[in-house]
Amino acid sequence: MNLKTIIKSYQSDYNENSTHYILKCPECNREKLYVDKKEKLFICFRCGIKGGFVGLVRYLKNVSCEEAYRIINNNRRVDSKLEQETLHSLTHFWEKVEKRQKSKLVFLPDDCRPLSFYDNDGLLILNDYLEERELTKLHSYIFDLGYSQKMQRLIFPIYSGYELVGWQGRTIFPNVKPKMLNNLGLNKSDYLYNYDTVFDNGVKSLILSEGPIDCIKANGVMPAVALFGKTMSRKQFNDIITLSPDKLYIGLDFDAEKQAFEIARKFFCFIPEVYVLNIPEGRDLGDSSIEEIEGYIRCASVASVTQNLNLCLEGFLNAG
Numbered sequence: 001m002n003l004k005t006i007i008k009s010y011q012s013d014y015n016e017n018s019t020h021y022i023l024k025c026p027e028c029n030r031e032k033l034y035v036d037k038k039e040k041l042f043i044c045f046r047c048g049i050k051g052g053f054v055g056l057v058r059y060l061k062n063v064s065c066e067e068a069y070r071i072i073n074n075n076r077r078v079d080s081k082l083e084q085e086t087l088h089s090l091t092h093f094w095e096k097v098e099k100r101q102k103s104k105l106v107f108l109p110d111d112c113r114p115l116s117f118y119d120n121d122g123l124l125i126l127n128d129y130l131e132e133r134e135l136t137k138l139h140s141y142i143f144d145l146g147y148s149q150k151m152q153r154l155i156f157p158i159y160s161g162y163e164l165v166g167w168q169g170r171t172i173f174p175n176v177k178p179k180m181l182n183n184l185g186l187n188k189s190d191y192l193y194n195y196d197t198v199f200d201n202g203v204k205s206l207i208l209s210e211g212p213i214d215c216i217k218a219n220g221v222m223p224a225v226a227l228f229g230k231t232m233s234r235k236q237f238n239d240i241i242t243l244s245p246d247k248l249y250i251g252l253d254f255d256a257e258k259q260a261f262e263i264a265r266k267f268f269c270f271i272p273e274v275y276v277l278n279i280p281e282g283r284d285l286g287d288s289s290i291e292e293i294e295g296y297i298r299c300a301s302v303a304s305v306t307q308n309l310n311l312c313l314e315g316f317l318n319a320g
């Protein structure tokens, strides 16, 4: 039996993308089991079970190892070549995982201090900036915000798996370029800002935004993550799918409407309802109030659901 047949017999209404099948995990029952189509390796991003093809069949069919071999081999005697292949691909898999984990240690700028440090220090320009953006002490506490006096930048630490993997520093002066500065070696497309918290709490609705401030503000309305830009990598896409929200709101800046629809389209058929927020010209989520963001969400609704349905239908018609 091949991979697809086994998966179909386990769950007929499975999801998939170009590289993975996405199944209900037999252990934790969440739709978080990812199966690599090519390598036939699997991992559940919720409970952590993982392994190769034989292991997958054992889990999906709830059978012994020998029985799993027999199923894969269509009742023929187990041959050791398959076993070796599985072992080989498993080793390959772990090598990949380990390579990813052996990243360099990252440090915040040496004079970065928590925002609370500047509370009574009369750094007027910083306090004005925070006030104007409606960034509060609670925000600064939850998101671990800091400020570097040397760089004159607000520092947004980036965490992945609760480890610091990088930071972005935003100038608080209107005409300083670049607006955003990253730590050296940060691969922005590997991460989503605020992902750990959203992942741990689970989501029904999610806002996908451009930058940290957008995300922090949007998070006051519903769980939000940020891309660190206007484009989305496959890793970021997979991480969002893993959250399996029912509704996704794409909230890029006014100037990125085209990219927003492009990103939205990628999620059609993976997330039931996908919307693009209509953010007014010259504005972004970061400089909007909670009430304004709630307004964008209300206004985004109707048009995009229809569009989503139409595009899905189109897809089916083209496929048929």
Ligand SMILES: [Zn+2]
Residues within 6 Å of the ligand: 025, 026, 027, 028, 029, 030, 032, 033, 044, 045, 046, 047, 048, 049
């Ligand atoms: Zn699981």
